[in-house]
Amino acid sequence: MIDCHKFKRIEERQQPISVEIETHVSGRDKDKEVLLELLLKSDDEGNFVIPIIGMAGIGKTTLAQLVYNDTCVQNHFDLKAWVCVSDDFDITRITKAILQSVSFEPSNDNNMTSLEEKLKKNLSEKKFLTVLDDVWNENYHNWTILQSPFLTRIPGSKVVVTTRNLDVSATMGASHAHSLKVLSEDDCLSVFAQHALGSTNFGGHPNLEKVAKKIVRKCNGLPLAAKTLKGLLRTNVDHDAWKEILESEIWQLSEHRCEGFLQEARDKQHIKDLGHKYFRDLLSRSLLQISNKDNSRFVMHDLINDLAQSVAGEICFRIEGDKKISKQARHLSYIGSKYDAIKKFKGICEAKHCRTFLPLRLSNNRCCYVTNNVLTYLLPDLRCLRVLSLRGYQITMLPDFITDLKHLWYLDFSETFIKSLPESVSTFYNLETLLLMGCEKLEKLPTEMEHLVNLCHLNIICAHRLEGMPSNFGTLTDLQTVSNFVVGKGEGYQIRELKNSSNLKGQLCISGLKNVTETQDAWKVKLQDKAGLDELELEWSGDFDNRTEEVEKKVLDLLQPSKKLKKLAIKNYCGATLAKWVGDSSFNNLLSFCLKDCPNCMSLPSIGKLPLLKEVRIKGLYSVSDVGVEFFGENKPNAFPSLEILQFEDMPKWEKWSFCEVDEEARRFPRLRELRITNCPQLLWTMPKCLPSLEMLVIHVCEKLVISVSSLPMLSVLEIEGCDKVVYKGFADQSSLKRVSFSKLSKFICVAEWLVLGSVRVKSLELCSLRENNWGLLTQSMSLCNMTIQNWPQLFSIGADEERDQLMQLKIPCRVEQMKIWKCEGFKKLSATFQSITSLRVLELWSYPKLISLSKSSLPLNLKTLVIGKWKNLRCLLEEGEEYQHQ
Known part of the structure; x- marks a missing residue:
């Protein structure tokens, strides 16, 4: 049996000759520069191991050779060694190879203890460089043994590792890895x-x-x-x-090859886990890659894709162009377009043994259509289908042929407009996966779903019109994932139907909790015993009429989840206090906490003591007036040690945020990266004096808030709207600040003066509804590249204009590349000096009803894009010297 987890290769790689230097290596200058920086200038122990990661054939070994033979590297290190490791991580062989390189003597010794001692002696008090080429080992114990002779090293010693496997980097304890991209x-x-x-x-x-x-x-x-x-x-x-x-035909194959058998799981409970494991294996070995455009999607390099298609032959058929569908096709897939007509599926009737019909979406466009002819005349012939997806098509009813597909085990009608499923779906006894995500018009599920005895996965996220689960839903004991359980009204639709779902994993949202009238039903669910759940959302109802606070408090008490929970959200709860288990220190695996639209809740839970908590979102707590020490955790000096994102929104009575003494304040939020406070109009608060990791600060509609950004060394994005005052005096280094947006500020009238401070390096600036009297200073900004100005009624011209007051003209910094001007009603012209802004590439002018013409001669010479929007009276663009003649 082949070990499919190791993807063993048949032949050993030939040991490269490290002293050979390629006369020309294209496209790797920046990669070489980064690696030399790590090798020569960093004594940080976190960079002792430097992995170079990338798919096969991308040039990892060549790059390693390039830096290994660099003159500066030769002079920097006392000793160097190169070992080609390959699949077999033979510790004795590798140790002997390193020893022979650094001692310049052959060794016949195969005793590992003796080899370690000799190598340790040779490396002692030496600065050395070792390259381990083509490493596949993920065994931490093996790496620990191999590196034991390295412990006598002096700072600055390095181990460079080339590998396809992302996990190797973690095994060797590397802080950073250099990922190699394909060449241009x-x-x-x-x-x-x-x-x-x-x-x-x-x-x-x-x-x-x-x-x-x-x-x-x-x-x-x-x-x-x-x-x-x-x-x-x-x-x-x-x-x-x-x-x-x-x-x-050589392009039909590639040199990349892996062989193995996908071993079937022992039972249904492990199939999905096994699939995830194999997928992660393929990803870690660079056979699959994360998409650059969307990190939720994965792509395959074209050469590997060619290999896969060659191996699959006509069994796996991708419908594209004029290709006729093969009779041998068992699995059909295609890129769905806006309109998919019958012509696209020519020949599908002959693929009578087809098992898979799978449209794929490359965009988020939800307006996609498939003609009735496809559904009525073509798909009914595919009676052997196991997998059927009509995801994203704008269909309101399912075709009748669905009834005949008795072999289906995977059914996906997500993002369609269906209101219900046919009752015949309950006869799909082989069905394991049913996906109805984003079916916003779905009102009910089949009433006899209890017959789907093999159903393992049900996803009804965003099916908001669903009023309840079918009766006897609790008989589906094989269920592993249920995205949402909607508590309905009446017998048979209650929360106790979940009591036998002991195999639940992943995410679960229980909504409609206002319909729980018997509190003991909540206890029967026994969420504490469902240790496979990672995410739990408890949701009542946005309608707060006829609600009983006492019942809801008891229900929340009894829905205590497992201590292994990672994400918790509580929404639309009407109680004044939360259950004691919420925020309890025993939930030390919790990563995310959300409390939303709980209007009667008087205080926040003590979640500051949870060691792994990274994200907290609080919204719609209308009764909270004070966020005090209880939020941080009583007698807990190091509060929120891991928190990265903190958000407060819609808290109209919140007045006070109590911190402790200054020395304790410095130990709170040590890792906070993002802080957002929105629509908290009564909040009187001065920001903490020490937020060392804060990168993004967003404050909206907090009229009484005084904001100081004087001691935020990592701040990159600053967005403030509708606040009382911004304090900027006494700034320390602000070189990290890149994007700034100010709107409707009462007491910050020196924006331009602040922007040209020597320590400020803002690249993007957005200003709305501000009174500023010193715009001329903006021309001194050497970093500003992107500007947006909105609602400045005094603005008369863009560019210097001697005929107008300074307040009526906007002078442009010399390096601005993009500029957008919105709703400046007094704007009349582009001045003559505006043409000299040679850096400007994009100009957008919006909502100027008074202007009827615009002179082309006033536009910058290098302008590439001009966008004009909502100019009701605009008649033309004038050439140089031409005047507009109104007729």
Whole structure:
């Protein structure tokens, strides 16, 4: 049996000759610079191990060789060693190889104790560099043994590790890892030319450059793929031969190969966990990668994708273009478009043994349609379907053919407009997964769902119109994940239906708790015993009429969850006090806490003592007037040791936020990165004097608040609207501040003066409804790149204008690249000096009803984009010297 967790390769890699220096390495100058910085200038023990991580063929070994042989590295380290580790993490072999490199003597000794002593002696009081190339080991014990001789090192010694596996970095205790990206097309072309022609360009063979670019495009940024072609093309400069390579079948395969068997889980309870494990394995080995555009999605490099398609053949078929669907297809997928008509699915009727029908969405566009012909005439022929998804299509009713799909085990109708499921769905006895996420019009589930005896996963997130779960829902004892359980009215729809769901994992929201009339029903659920739950949301109702505070308090008491819970949210609760278990120190695994729309709640729970809590959101607590020491935890000096995000919103009676003495204040919120306070109009508060990690401060509609940012060394984003005063005197270093937004401030009239302080390096500035009398100072700002000005009624011109008062003109800093001006009703023109702002690339002008024309000659020469919006009377853009003639 092959160990599928290790993905063993068949052949051993050849040991690279580390002393060979490539004459030209393209596209890695910045990577080399970063690594040299870590090797030569950092004595931090956290950087003792420096991993270089990336997929196969991306150039990890080449980069390591490049820095290993660098002259500065040669002079910096007393000793150097290079070992190719590969799959077999043989500690004895690796130790012997390092010893031979640093002692310059061969060794026949195979005794590990003896080898360790010799290596320790050779490394003692020496600054050394060791490169471990192609490491796969994730065993912490093995690494501990290998590094024991390194303990006698002096500061500055380094171990560079090249690996495909993200987990290796954590195993070796590395603080940071350098991830290697694919080369740009130009750099990859240079690599290709170097290895195919012995030159970095095509000066000697211009006729080959065009076809070379096409070949390189297929390499998709992998330098090893470009190098590998040298064996086919080296010294052959015939154009037809190169074109033959371009059109060759070699692109159908790749050198990346992994072999193993996906072992089936022992029971249904472990299938999903096993799938997650294998997925993480593929991700950690760079066979899958996190998308740069959306970190919730994953992508596969094109060469690996080509391999996967080659192996799958016609069994896994991707519908695209004019490709006719194969009769052999078992699994169909396609990128869903706005309109999917019958033409797209030509030949699908012949794939009668198809098991999977899966549309994929690359955008968040929810206006997607599939024609009735597809649903009525094509899909009914696919009676062998196991997996069916119609996700995202704007269908209001499910087609009748659904009844015939008795073999289904996965059904996804998420983000559709259906109001109900056919009762026949209850006869899908093999169904394991039912997804109805975002079905905002869904009103009910099949009444006889208890017949779905194999159902493991039910997701009805955002199905807000659902009034209750079906009766006898509690008989579905195989359920592992239920996103929402809606407590209904009447017998058979009560919360006690959850009592037998002992296998629940992940996330659970229990809503409709106002319908719990018998408090003992809450006790029967036994949430304490459901240790697999990571996230719990308890929600009553936004309608607070005819509510009984005493009953709700008792229900909350009895719904105490497991101590392993990581996220907790309580919403629409009408009690004046929370249950004692909320915030109890025994919930030491809690990472996130949310308390929302609890209008009668008088105080906050003591959550400051929870050691792992990272995120706290408090909203709609209309009765709280004082946030005092109880919030931090009684007698708890180091409050909120891990908190990173803190948010307060809609607390109209909140007046006082009590901190303790200054010396204790310094020990609170040591890791807080983001603080948001919104719509707390009565709050009288001076910010803590020490928030060393704060990066984002957002304050909205807190009229009485005085804000000081004098001692926030890490602040990057500052957004303040509708507050009494901003204090800026006595600023320390503010070089970290990058984006500032001020709106409707009563007592901050020196914005321009503050922005040009030597320590301020703001790049983006948004100003709304401010009275400022010193805008001319803005021209002194050397860092400002992006400006937005809104609701400045006195503004007459953009750019210097000698005919107007300083208050009526906006002078532009010399490096501004983007500018947006909104609703400045007095604005009449762009001054002559505005054209000299050569850095400006984008200009947006919105809502100027008085203007009827705009002169092109006043626009900056390098302007690329001009956006004009809501100019009701605009007639034209005038050329130089032209005047508008109203007719």
